Amino acid sequence: MISLSHVSTTFAGRGKEPLTAVDDVSLHVPRGSIQGIIGFSGAGKSTLLRNINLLERPTSGEVRVAGTELTSLDDAALRKARHQMGMIFQGFNLVNNLTVAQNVELSLKFAGVRDRRERLRRAAEALEIVDITDKTAVYPAQLSGGQKQRVAIARALATKPEVLLCDEPTSALDPFTTATVLQYLADVNREFGITVVIVTHEMDVIKALADNVAVMEDGRVVEEFPAQELTREGFNPRTSIGRYLLSDGITLDRTGRSRTDLPAQDRSGPEDSESVQQNPTLAGAAGGVR
Numbered sequence: 001m002i003s004l005s006h007v008s009t010t011f012a013g014r015g016k017e018p019l020t021a022v023d024d025v026s027l028h029v030p031r032g033s034i035q036g037i038i039g040f041s042g043a044g045k046s047t048l049l050r051n052i053n054l055l056e057r058p059t060s061g062e063v064r065v066a067g068t069e070l071t072s073l074d075d076a077a078l079r080k081a082r083h084q085m086g087m088i089f090q091g092f093n094l095v096n097n098l099t100v101a102q103n104v105e106l107s108l109k110f111a112g113v114r115d116r117r118e119r120l121r122r123a124a125e126a127l128e129i130v131d132i133t134d135k136t137a138v139y140p141a142q143l144s145g146g147q148k149q150r151v152a153i154a155r156a157l158a159t160k161p162e163v164l165l166c167d168e169p170t171s172a173l174d175p176f177t178t179a180t181v182l183q184y185l186a187d188v189n190r191e192f193g194i195t196v197v198i199v200t201h202e203m204d205v206i207k208a209l210a211d212n213v214a215v216m217e218d219g220r221v222v223e224e225f226p227a228q229e230l231t232r233e234g235f236n237p238r239t240s241i242g243r244y245l246l247s248d249g250i251t252l253d254r255t256g257r258s259r260t261d262l263p264a265q266d267r268s269g270p271e272d273s274e275s276v277q278q279n280p281t282l283a284g285a286a287g288g289v290r
């Protein structure tokens, strides 16, 4: 469904060195699958996701979605192709002075649905998918985080896309609400066959939802594996960040012993990049606070 071929994205640095956010990434996402992309902050995940709908045009490489090479399209054709792709974000990106129904309607307006009644019908239908029909007349400020994200999912689904791009969709939510939102994404994938790409730094999200995992570091996809490998005993990812996926998350030493009682050469803190590299637990903690 999605085929990235040698995609790179370089940002011209203002007076500084140019920065390559996405570096020669090739990735194939089968139709109807859920692709997870995990990596620490700054790895290039958001840029890569935006490369898929050309919100960020790659500096080089090819982007194929449903067989169409997007980088070669003119503006009108690209706009049309983009309507096959919905997107949701960590910060929900709802328009605050529009009601829930109007937010969803707006995306249909942008997609060129001219008939107002048709827009209202489709907005109501989309809001029903995420079980939020009782909130259609309220404004985003009156919603919880989970409800806002459900509205954002409805808005993304209203144009009946084939692909749903999700940029850290649960990173602003508590674990319970995260599970609810992920369940809706899983349902949408199963019921409508929508191909989902989800970018996250949370391994629990990957474990719960993804079919396939790509691990990103420094703009590159450094490792790929089927998500079911994560539960196989003896599975050992090649990279340190890959191994962190299998660790139990953040553990801290609260005795102070690790710094004072150890021989000098072992007294390295999280700011020591060498130890961050070698200790996936510390790497995780550092990634979490960045």
Ligand SMILES: Nc1ncnc2c1ncn2[C@@H]1O[C@H](COP(=O)(O)OP(=O)(O)O)[C@@H](O)[C@H]1O
Binding pocket: 011, 019, 020, 021, 039, 040, 041, 042, 043, 044, 045, 046, 047, 048
């Ligand atoms: N529009 C931009 N202009 C310049 N640099 C950018 C831009 N967008 C992202 N970057 C840089 O590219 C790198 C990757 O960013 P991003 O894709 O947001 O990573 P992630 O989503 O994994 O945190 C970072 O170093 C970031 O500062």
Ligand SMILES: [Mg+2]
Binding pocket: 045, 046, 047
């Ligand atoms: Mg990001």
